[in-house]
Amino acid sequence: MNSENFITLGNKVLETELAAVEGLKQYLDTGFASACQTMFDCQGKVVVVGMGKSGHIGGKIAATLASTGTPAFFVHPGEASHGDLGMITENDVVLAISNSGETGELLAIIPVIKRIGTPLIAMTGNPESTLAQLAEHHVCVKVEQEACPLGLAPTSSTTATLVMGDAIAVALLNARGFTADDFALSHPGGSLGKRLLLRLSDIMHTGERLPVVPTSALIKEALVEMSEKGLGMTAVCDEQGKLAGIFTDGDLRRILDGKIDIHHDGIVSVMTKTPTTAQADLLAAEALNVMEEKKINGLIVVDEQNQPVGALNLQDLLKSGVL
Template identity: 55%
Template sequence: MTSRPVTASDILELARRTLAIEADAVSALKDRLDDSLVRAVDALLACKGRVVVTGMGKSGHVGNKIAATLASTGTPAFFVHPAEASHGDLGMITGQDVVLALSNSGESPEIIAILPLIKRRGAKLITMTGRPQSTMARTADIHLDAGVAQEACPLNLAPTASTTAALALGDALAVAALHARGFTAEDFARTHPGGALGRRLLVHVRDVMHKGDALPVVGVGTPFKEALLEMTRKKLGMTAVVDATGSLVGVFTDGDLRRCLDHDLDITATRIEAVMTRAPKTISEDALAAEAARFLEERQINGLLALDGEGRLTGAFNMHDLLRAGVV
């Protein structure tokens, strides 16, 4: 292999050409989509087992990603290496599964070797190739055409545009199945509980609020001084105020305290209802914690009281609680 001098202009031009070829390859897929994709989605929705994705070489890497995308969007899926399938891993495939096999040429010997066994098991076979006349395409129950006019590689050899097209077609299949399945953002969060989206969609106010003995609350008629002690003990910068029936009638916050300091206040004689904020802002304990964070930010306040479905006081929280939960 010999090298030759290249200029910055040469490098940028080749990079732009690569992107243009790959963009054209993906764009061309739109005009070739037909009933085959609809039938493939129907097969995924009807699958009583798992979607088993397989592919050799670069197609295998793309297949791994497609399997992961399917699994995270409501279609249980996993990847099986075709060479390993011939040495025992074929036992992972059952008659209730759908097999999605990828190969640009459609002639990968490792996959062709296991096709008769897949068909004999009764599994539905979907293939994604670049050649509709290939062995894999002709053997399949459903064939998806991922062919490209040329590779982005200057030698037209290295899988580049073809792998991009296959990946995009796999995404189109997964997204179409997601929509047909009625998969929601909440469903997505349940498959991503460790991520930021999962925290935003799975954590509720009841999960972060202080309740029971940790809830700062005093009754109407409580001396101002005792209310301050309750705020100090519970460390939330506020205390709820309830009447004799336990119904919420007000809240006293750090902001209220600062306003009290501007007046000559007798902290021994003053009762909390004289200085509290009436009709305090509240939120349902069933609300998403992310919704509570937006509520606090929009109103530029630091804490909120939470109520149950019957309007009873059940908890309190502040922005620090939301930060600890990773919601903001």
């Protein structure tokens, strides 16, 4: 074997599995639609069950459903026969996954599911199988061949099942009107959740940590404030406490080329009088976009009266995980 052989074999697997996914379009039929409707109408949770590789795929399908607005969890069929069936109620919907449709551990728990009165959806590669016949709804995931040259290892069939699970989850997501904000609520710990949930009010410097000087301040006094607060800038406010301007490290570098006396000249003579500002409820990710667009390293956060209530810089965004 050499590199070319491995690449050739890899391409053959991809072609086989792509064909399997393409073939799923013929199964987006009334069975698929009725399965989606049953899950949409479910007052409880979608309980996904499956053995072996189908079980692994089922776990992922359950996780995708749960994170996109359809409450769901996975139950191992073997454990179900030893007490875990107690997790299933008549208000739930069971999604049973088996490529053959003849998995013994699944068929063993079907009578109990029927007795409870829980709607049963089967996802199999054999519409004539026992599981498919026992279910109220059947979603077909039949493939022409496995990518495994022996035709034994679940490859194309598991890919097809996973893709069909995604099709169901996304169809339900759209039917429920699930939004990016809804998605963020179930992903608060990841970078995605931070981008969708974190607002400037969560990370900005406030109170005594907010750098601010009056318009009457000298440049040297503004520099002291900037040094103490460590944000590379300071807000400049008028007698009413409203933002009159901003002075930054960049402004300091620019005035050093001129004839400026930092000990005697006032800050109003060198400050930026129309700085870019933001509101406290602005998403941190949106603030990052503003800073990148304006090519600035910091933002003053103001209230409705244009009074500074906070400040932050790129370092704060980096620490928050947004950047």
